[in-house]
Amino acid sequence: MQLKKYIKIIQRNDKSIRTYFVLAIVRVLLVFIPQFGYIHPDEFFQSMEVMAGDEYGLEHTRTWEFNTTFPIRSIVVPYFCVKIPLNFLKFITLYVRYYFQIDLRTSYALLVFPRLIMVLFSFVNDWSLFRICKSHGVNYEIRMVAMASSFVILVFGSRTFSNTIEMGLCSVLLYIVADTMVHSNTVIFQADFLQTKYDAAETTVEKVKLYKMKSSLPNHSFNNCWLIATICVVGVFNRPTFLFFGMPIVFFWLLRGMGTKTVSFMDFNLRICALVVSAIPSLIFFIIMDSLYFGYLSLSDIHVMDVGIDNFVVTPLNFIRYNIDPQNTAQHGVHPKYLHILVNIPLLYNILGVVSIFSFGSMIYRFCCADYKNLPRAQSIIALMTAAIFVPLGFLSLINHQEPRFLLPLTIPIIFLHATKLQNGIRGYQSMNCNRIVDFICSKLFFKNIAGATVLRHWYIINIILTFFFGFLHQGGVFQMANQISNSVLVHDNVTHVHLVTSHIYNVPLSFFFIPSTKTILTNHETGQKYRRNKRFFLYEYGGMDVDELYRKMKIILDYNEMKLATANQKYQLYLTIPTSLTEDLSLAFWRSNSTVMKHERVKVFYPHLSTEALPKFSIKHPTEIKTDVFDLDEKCSLYEKESSDDSMVSIAIKQFSSIVHQFGLALYRIDVRRKGHSIK
Template identity: 50%
Template sequence: MKNEFEQPEYGDDYVKSLYTKSENDQKVQKRRKFVKRRENFSLFTYFFFILIRIVMVFLPQYGYIHPDEFFQTTEVITGEVFELEATRTWEFNSTMPIRSYAIPFVCFKIPMIFLKFVLMSIKTISGVDLLSTYTLLVFPRLIMLLISFINDYSVYKICRAYNLRYDIRLVTLASSAVILTFGIRTFSNTIEMALCSFLLHLISDCMVLSNTVIYQKEFLEEKYESASNIGERVKYFKMRMSLPHHSYSKCAILSSICVIGIFNRPTFICFALPLIFFWMLRGMGISRTVTFTDFNLRILFFILSGLPAFCTIVFIDSLYYGYLSLAQVYILDITIYSFLVTPVNFIRYNINSSNTAAHGEHPRWLHLLINIPLLYNILGIITIASFGNMLYKFCKKEFQNLPQSQSFMFVMTAAIFAPVFMLSLFNHQEPRFLIPITIPIILLHSPKLITGVNLTNFMRESKWNFLRYLSNFINITISGRFILKVWYTMNILSTLFFGFIHQAGVIQMNEYMSTYSQQSLRQHSQIHLVTSHIYKVPESMFVLPNANTIYTDSNGMKYKNARRFFLYEYDSMEVADMFKRMKIILDAAEMKFKVKNVPYEVLLAIPLSRAFELNQLFYKHSHLMSYKEIQVFYPHLSTEAFPNIYATHHPCEINTDVDELDQTCSLASHNDILNDEISVTSVLRQVSSVVHQFGLTLYKVEIRKKKKKPQN
């Protein structure tokens, strides 16, 4: 089948043609060396991006993509292992938990227990405490880095199974912003992507094995039937019986991966369903030896093979959430209500559209038209165009120009678009939900980064006459070099945005506050931190001891430390409303200080794009309170508070106290402000104003003390 979006891979036919020429031809030898150098360069590029992936873990990335990065995985685990203050989200409540504990337990808790032992040993020997925000941020990402290499391994094995070029596909994978950002974050979606990749690798091996065995089996059966004597028949019969079994190949591990994936995220069903269907369909329709009975038996064995993994995870979850206890197991006091299946709760919750709409309601076409191009830029656009071309040919009933039902191209296309359409049925859609389709997209379309895309053939087959007419005069070809440049450029920009700019001040503030709060707590002060227009702050990153931890003194008396850190998060609340609530917090802390003499500090974290609005409110209430900037974290961009490009005040002109009227910004020129003419200085000032707004500022708010009148 000739497909304008599926051209032959660059260099394969060319290299074969080289070997048909004379071995003594020096020109041919030079070309061979060039091809060899190009392949080596591709692998060198791949290892260069691998190094970048490793460096970006230890650097680390301060970009904060989504709260689920912490609150669905590491936040609860970190708080439990290191006995720190941590936020336990509603997904992990005991009444109706929708998150399985077994997968985070294996992926994060066991390694963190080992890390805790190492850190305690180092502290005992050297007296140095290495438990910090950096450690709690980097160590889980180091685990995810190791898991991310499952994707690379799967791509390599699939390419070897189908005799495809793996170098360009590995380079494409390693240079993708999905791998460089999402791939090393502690999302449950990232684990889902690794499981999908490994599942695709195993199913590809099974399909190749089945096709090979079925072909050899039918060939030997034909030889057996046409044999002229008993000796040949015995020979072919033995050869046929020596063929490996393939019908239930890797059934147990495939089933176990599906069970683990569903407990990790029940949306794994959408990604695994088309792949498992092709695994069960192997050989049907192309071989008389594989019948519908084999299909049914494969389903039965697949279900039975997943029971051990299912029972193990259910047992762990039931113990953790208190539905079952070891004492009940010992006395066999077990009922059906003693077991918890978290995916059932997940589905019950998400099947209600009002629940999903509470997290954000999106149009059904968002995944297909926005999220795929957002994640995979030009390669995503090519993927959608290729699928649209296949649908166009299907509607024209050109079935001979479509891939066969069990071919590599058809399987990969189904692995991409079947889950996309199933996930589009839900009204809450985020780009990270689609990252498991990364491997099929790269396997199918990454060669176009080299070969380019020819649109002329599409124009010739179009139903519009003017396009067919134009195709006789023009040749529209998007070169591979151009596509490759766009791919690298967009991935660099996406990596910088999600890895180092988006909500990046939050984790920096965690790191600063972990030191600041420990110094204040030594003085027995209470800290009240108010946040606005930023993502939910992972409280465990403050590295504060859990107030519920029970200690024992030298006399054997048990006690708890009083809670001295309080976090108030107001998300995207209007600044005026947030200001009122902060005033209540400040008054309550001041009253407690006067009554019980408990020192306190009230801090406010807010994007600099809202600083001027906040300053106006403080100015109106300057007789009641004052505030002072103690730290600014750059860069930081909150989509809830975009910088104001038309701001009339520069951020560094904003006074943090009415008594402080000095100008600290060299670009602030009031003459330029008053002058209607546009000058170079005013333009630079406006640009500087926007740049300065890409920050998260931390203020200290205090009750304004009344000045004592001087005595006569």
């Protein structure tokens, strides 16, 4: 009988289960394709760039956050999440190269392998959501499908952001606290029931029996205390904003059972003390590891016991000291206080994000109307999830630098509370009978009833679009360009120096070029002499510089290298990478220079690529057909050619569409000096 019931449940939920597992497989496959999209420089420069440089001895960019004089990023989490996996990749590379003659030390492996670790870690969020749903007896199928189909998980979930790790830690913390709340509520209910019976008992035998039953109940007050404290320490050292996300969750762990007969305010204080004591071991471990890495502490200092307060560094404290100054955060961009709630939440969670904002507004309105009976209970899972969304959102909105990825830990609370809307639909505004004028205005402004199929369809469409945009299109040519330079240019030994100029794109991680570090001290085994490699690759990143100014910069670099070629026979190659939407601007800059010496020729174009710093020009006809050397322009160039009278509207539309599509690329140019009988190869 039970078996038949189980089979019916499986059959009923079979479609949702299949959908979830298909999406989970897609999540892993998207790592191997791979996703060329480049969301933000922190994706590489706060973890992979530094760890790859340390592990493989490569040229890399060590950002100011890892400055030894004032480090604000802990090295422990990147060490375990990125460096150790890279060390494992380095180990298996030896065997793969020996047995299969395949070298895994490539730009592709360096991009994909850390992301594979992160995508495996992202399933912690799925597991946590599933366990929360099971422990509280709510429908998990549609919630799991919503989680797996969200572009937040498909794209951000595989990236080496500290925010991605923060999301996973918050998810685990939510599950532990939610599960502990269920356990405590059960034990407290039984304890209160037995206490009531004990007080009403008239005979000693009955009192003894009830006392023994109450004493046999399991402990619950300090359940998972050490685990919660450790997660909080790891979260804070990974990213100190974890304080905002963890604080309301931990508060609900402290609040369990308050107001009942068996739990008092003393239990609340004892739980706080237990958390503090439990956090000490992991706190000491992180401080010592950071102090060793950044050179504040050495093993010799520990051996001779010459250790003082100056031998330790607390990176979260430095992080807070830096970000508490608005002038420092303003250097990274100043945003309005409402950006998170009005832009970033709808961007990340689209329909569910908008519903969560309206739902919270409705709760505030009910509270102001003293409609307490329709508000969630203070110690319920609904209250926990609501606090886990809007308490950190309120704190983060006070900071003047706001980015969507800062809100990734809100994923599970939003999906848990509102994912059922994808199945049941969205109900229009419901009158609260508090104020007729407000009810009338809200009924006109807020959305009407929307069917679940419609909501789910829009959810899928929006997430597919955003997955393509952030996963493949946004800055998608950067890695492809770096891979091309690494495989086609830097492998030639006859080239002494390679110079790469970039414009209107994000910073390029140097580790992708796989250039041996020039800072590593090497030893000549024959003479025993110490030496360093000479630098042969130079990167010039000019951001959103005006194209005419960019031309002047390249002219200076070219003149200097020509001088070195004439005096020291130092060979060189100069390259420029720039979005194809600036093809015409670049050609016109060469034309305006009135120089007949410097020329440029397109080497390759990498698709797809979109730089928001250089958006495509939809009104220009066929800019990609312009020849890259403006001095070779003739009357056949389609930009200056008049449309013939017999051109059909279809032909014109196709050409216009082609010109727009070709602007979604990243062009690599070879810059050289025009010499007689010389051509660029």
